[in-house]
Amino acid sequence: QVQLVESGGGSVQTGGSLRLSCAVSGYTYFRYCMGWFRQAPGKEREGVAVIDSGDATTTYADSVKGRFTISKDSAKNTYLQIDNLKPEDTAMYYCGAVLLRGNNCYLNAENYRYWGQGTQVTVSS
Numbered sequence: 001q002v003q004l005v006e007s008g009g010g011s012v013q014t015g016g017s018l019r020l021s022c023a024v025s026g027y028t029y030f031r032y033c034m035g036w037f038r039q040a041p042g043k044e045r046e047g048v049a050v051i052d053s054g055d056a057t058t059t060y061a062d063s064v065k066g067r068f069t070i071s072k073d074s075a076k077n078t079y080l081q082i083d084n085l086k087p088e089d090t091a092m093y094y095c096g097a098v099l100l101r102g103n104n105c106y107l108n109a110e111n112y113r114y115w116g117q118g119t120q121v122t123v124s125s
Helices: none
Strands: 005-009 010-013 020-025 032-039 047-052 058-060 068-072 078-082 091-099 119-124
Touching: 005 091, 020 032, 020 047, 020 091, 020 119, 032 068, 032 078, 047 068, 058 068
Parallel strands: 010 119
Antiparallel strands: 005 020, 020 078, 032 047, 032 091, 047 058, 068 078, 091 119
């Protein structure tokens, strides 16, 4: 069983930065896809960035390329650096994980099995 706990959200002005963290426990030596997802009120949960816990291959949504950076450490904790924040980035941000099957990690939220409780990011203009 994998447990995920997010932290690092907050309220910032347009153009600001945040670093979100996802603490991982209950992890095994298996290879996982780790991802960051966000959900704004009235909208579906969308994937913004994912990373392969094995080879660190990353995939980003087009809307965040160049502004968001996903990374991991040796303990498999996962991070999301968010720069040049925009009001449309306002959402609850979730960390998700799923056992890697095949060779690629995808941004589809429905593929992910384990979830944290979320951390709120609010960007004001």
